[in-house]
Amino acid sequence: MIPAIRAAYNQQFTAARYEAFLNGLAQDAADIPAFRVAETPVFVPRALTTKLVQACEEIVNVILRPDFKTITQDAIPPALKVAHENEHPHFIIIDFAVCYNEQGELVPQLIELQGFPTMFAFQDVMARQFREHFNIPEGVSNFFNNFNSASYFEFLQELIVGPYAPEEVVLLEVNPEAQKTRVDFYSTEKYIGIKTICITDLLQDGKKLYYTRKGRQIPIKRIYNRVIFDDLEKQQARLSGHVNLFQELEVEWITHPNWFYRISKYTLPFIHSEYVPKSWFLHQLPVIPADLENYVLKPLFSFAGQGVKIDVTPADIDVIDDPQNWILQHKVHYAPAIETPNGPAKCEIRMMYAWPDNSPRPILVHNLARISKGKMIGVSFNDKQDWVGGSCCFFEQ
Template sequence: MIPSIRTAYNQQFTPEKYEAFLAGIASDAGIAPAFRVAETPVFIPASLTSKLVQACEEIIDVLLRPGFKTLTQNAIPQRLNVPNENEHPHFIVIDFAVTREEDGSLAPQLIELQGFPTMFAFQEVMARRFKEHFEIPANFSNYFNNLDDTSYYDLLRTVILGDLPPEEVILLEVKPAEQKTRIDFQRTEKMLGISTVCLTELIQEGKKLYYLKDGKKTPVRRIFNRVIFDDLEKQAEQLGDFVNLFQELDVEWITHPNWFYRISKFMMPFIHSDYVPKSWFLHQLPVLPTDLENYVLKPLFSFAGKGVLLDVTQEEINKINDPENWILQRKVQYAPAIITPTGPAICEIRMIYIWPDGAIRPMLVHNLARISKSRMIGVAFNTQDTWVGGSCCFFER
């Protein structure tokens, strides 16, 4: 995106540096990534950074509107509604495609947003290892709001642990050892001192939850939630017996599961910004556009690109028997803005917010990037290419 820096990075790259970089990540986390890590970070010019921040803040403004919960009351499937929802999410992630405007300048376009955590610990490791193994210009940073590696973890510790001892806080997931994000779980354990627990390992006594830590029954007072509940629903039969999380329990959620649905594609029709593609709930469209080839159909309740229809036709729409659970969105044209030795690549940028209790607004803290050479973005869609996969951004200051 910045030609001189891109050229310099590509010239300094060697396979040996890349292998040392991957080995450093595995050493820090204790295991190797279960997904492809790209050979390069993404260098973001100041002009694009300002647009990204503006777009994010416009989206946050919608979230802060009076009556936001009323506006999004239909976002949560009734069967997946968890009691004791708090006043705001602790985490917000906002995904943008990098596109080009008519004048040729780079610009973001919203793809997805979620009230859900992301790979906080892994992204710190990746960015730090990029800086150790490659020459990253000093006026570029992976952080926002003057954070560094130390203050970033201090913030995570405050939000996730609060004033509780680490043994009473757990990272909750379904079959965590089988998840592609398990490297993040392991690094989180190391940095925060909490345990990763499978849902099937929880013990319920009345409204209280426990787990076994070193063979000792230990109370769970706070859950750092990584369970995606619609995915849980699909796996329920294979899991056997497990605690019903859709009941009154004496536990705090970080962040509460309902925010996964409130801050999601469900919000997109309500956001009006130059950086958000026009979107409509499918069941509320009186007339379909005649140029359906310029649109994409997205299921409201999906994750990691599952179920997205890139080639929309009247026939495909006619097959949908629950149009209230779909949005029709103006298609975004990714710009092949990253020049690599094996050809141009496109990318998405995830802007990561943390919202501590008591804060007026969430705070932009970090980022994640995905680099691709296929039609779909995501580590599952780039199994044959090089210079693609999970990455991070360094923003020009």
């Protein structure tokens, strides 16, 4: 999207460099990513960066509303509420489509947001490998707020591990070895120093949790949570017995599971910004729009695009028997703004926030990008093409 940098990158690109880049990723992360990694980063011009940051801060202002917990009290399914919710999430991710406005300028349009971690460790690995294997200009950066790779991981370690020994903090997931994001778990272990464990490996004694390492039981003081609890419920039949995480337990959560629901698609109707498409809870929709082709229908309780209907018909709405669990959102049109050797691609940019307990606001730290040439953006929808997939951004300084 920065024409001069894009042209230079495309000219220098070779299949051999890309292969070396992928090998570098695998070596650093000790695994081959289970999703397609794009051949290119996204180069974001300063004007779009300014709009992205403005949009994010407007969204953060909504999350900082004194009544935010009140207006999102129905966001958490009653059966999925976890005890000891804290005052704010430690991680927030905000996803934007890159679009054109009526003046032909690049603008962000909000797609989704989550009070949940993303690939905070692996995204820095990716950015460093792009710099290692391609000529990325010094005038662009993958970081915000003056972070560099060293200070970024120091910051993350302080946030995730805090006052505890690293062995007393675990990254918790369901069947972590089977997850497409497992490469981030390995990078987290490497750079943060905590162990990844499956929920089925938790041990309980009273209100305390433990796991076994080298023949000894180690107390768990904090959980860096990567479990999506409604997904956990769907997998119960395939899991062996495990600790009930909904009971009273003496453990801290980074981020507490309830924030996954509070800051989610449920939040969209409360946000008013030129960079946020209008959204309604389906049961509060005053009238079904005549131009449904300009809207998308999204279930509140889904992740990674599951269940989203992008070509909505009245019949799709008629068959929904729980409209309180759906939103209708004005459709956005992604800009084919990334020139590739075999045609333009579009992209989505994820802005990644971390929120220490001693900070009055969440802090923008890093990013993630998804590049696509199809209708759907997620990397799993683009595995048959090239110059698409997971990536990162370099923002013009």
